[in-house]
Amino acid sequence: MNTTAMLILSFLHLVISVLIPSTAGNTCRSYCGNITIDYPFAILPGCGHPGFRDLLYCINDVLMFHISSGSYRVLEIDYAYQALTLHDPHMSTCDTIVLGAKGNGFAVEQWRAPYMNPSADNVFMLIGCSAQSPLFQGFPGKHLPCRNVSGMSCEEYYGCPAWDLLGHRMVGSKFGSGPPECCAVPFESIKSVNLSRLQCEGYSSAYNLAPLRLDGANGWSYGIHVKYSVQENDEFCRACEATGGTCGYGTDGIRQLCMCGSTNSTSNCDSVKSSSGRTYSNGNTVTGVLMCLLAWIAI
Numbered sequence: 694m695n696t697t698a699m700l701i702l703s704f705l706h707l708v709i710s711v712l713i714p715s716t717a718g719n720t721c722r723s724y725c726g727n728i729t730i731d732y733p734f735a736i737l738p739g740c741g742h743p744g745f746r747d748l749l750y751c752i753n754d755v756l757m758f759h760i761s762s763g764s765y766r767v768l769e770i771d772y773a774y775q776a777l778t779l780h781d782p783h784m785s786t787c788d789t790i791v792l793g794a795k796g797n798g799f800a801v802e803q804w805r806a807p808y809m810n811p812s813a814d815n816v817f818m819l820i821g822c823s824a825q826s827p828l829f830q831g832f833p834g835k836h837l838p839c840r841n842v843s844g845m846s847c848e849e850y851y852g853c854p855a856w857d858l859l860g861h862r863m864v865g866s867k868f869g870s871g872p873p874e875c876c877a878v879p880f881e882s883i884k885s886v887n888l889s890r891l892q893c894e895g896y897s898s899a900y901n902l903a904p905l906r907l908d909g910a911n912g913w914s915y916g917i918h919v920k921y922s923v924q925e926n927d928e929f930c931r932a933c934e935a936t937g938g939t940c941g942y943g944t945d946g947i948r949q950l951c952m953c954g955s956t957n958s959t960s961n962c963d964s965v966k967s968s969s970g971r972t973y974s975n976g977n978t979v980t981g982v983l984m985c986l987l988a989w990i991a992i
């Protein structure tokens with residue numbers, strides 16, 4: 694083997710050992726139907742960020758999101774924008790109005806609240822709320838909390854075919870002295886959409902990601918658009934992944950840990966290697982095979 698071949702081999706070893714550990718051996722990444730489940734989410738216990746534990750379940754290739762207000766189907770996870778899109782089958786849309794307070798609304802456990810919230814461009818439209826609803830308390834007769842959210846309002850929602858059947862009811866209360874039949878609010882102003890606490894018969898949730906507003910309420914996307922974040926800048930997980938580990942958490946459900954092959958570390962995989970000798974990962978195996986192949990070519 695000549696010097697050039699040696700140099701090429703050393704260089705390749707360097708490139709491969711830098712590239713492989715971050716992509717190989719992630720025992721936590723998984724799929725549910727066509728949805729990729731990756732950090733901070735996970736469906737395997739001990740995987741992902743502790744703020745998202747016991748949250749997602751894959752049932753017959755359908756990804757379900759479970760919080761205190763109920764279960765929702767996950768339509769999409771956008772890792773770049775850090776957002777989830779959820780669907781509640783008992784939510785009203787432009788085509789149907791579901792009454793009888795069957796819908797989940799949206800309320801998360803207090804400990805989970807810092808990690809996720811419906812986005813600021815998501816409107817909750819509360820339908821058929823009683824005049825005694827906490828929604829209207831403090832604002833007698835004025836219905837002040839009801840407003841436009843990101844250009845979406847009940848005025849436009851009333852234009853949906855679903856309202857044709859209930860039209861008379863809507864007109865009755867809209868011009869009467871009672872509360873409006875529909876009240877649009879951003880999540881931020883109520884913090885929890887609990888239909889029984891708010892004394893509402895139903896709700897709809899919509900978001901508008903298009904830069905242009907097309908065909909009013911008919912062009913909105915119906916679902917709950919939730920932003921998530923891991924809060925504290927995620928140094929721990931980045932350091933863990935950079936050393937070839939997979940991010941998870943301990944049995945206490947609070948402390949993050951780094952899974953390094955056969956051992957777990959409370960910092961990253963470099964600390965494991967230096968304390969218990971070099972551990973051989975998939976990355977090294979691949980490098981070894983490639984080195985042999987290249988050596989064979991070079992000879």
Ligand SMILES: *[C@@H]1O[C@H](CO)[C@@H](O)[C@H](O)[C@H]1NC(C)=O
Nearest residue numbers: 725726727728729768769770
């Ligand atoms: C997943 O599949 C559904 C239909 O089964 C489709 O509507 C959706 O767009 C797909 N999502 C992605 C991210 O490919």
Ligand SMILES: *[C@@H]1O[C@H](CO)[C@@H](O)[C@H](O)[C@H]1NC(C)=O
Nearest residue numbers: 739941942943944955956957
């Ligand atoms: C490492 O942590 C994971 C997740 O908590 C756990 O399932 C696994 O058993 C742990 N492994 C060791 C060797 O402790």
Ligand SMILES: *[C@@H]1O[C@H](CO)[C@@H](O)[C@H](O)[C@H]1NC(C)=O
Nearest residue numbers: 761762763800887888889890
């Ligand atoms: C909703 O409100 C009711 C009545 O105030 C309460 O009993 C229930 O626990 C609340 N549900 C959630 C998910 O917070």
Ligand SMILES: *[C@@H]1O[C@H](CO)[C@@H](O)[C@H](O)[C@H]1NC(C)=O
Nearest residue numbers: 839840841844845846847848
């Ligand atoms: C909400 O915004 C739309 C369009 O910007 C407007 O036509 C409508 O009057 C507004 N409604 C309220 C209640 O402010």
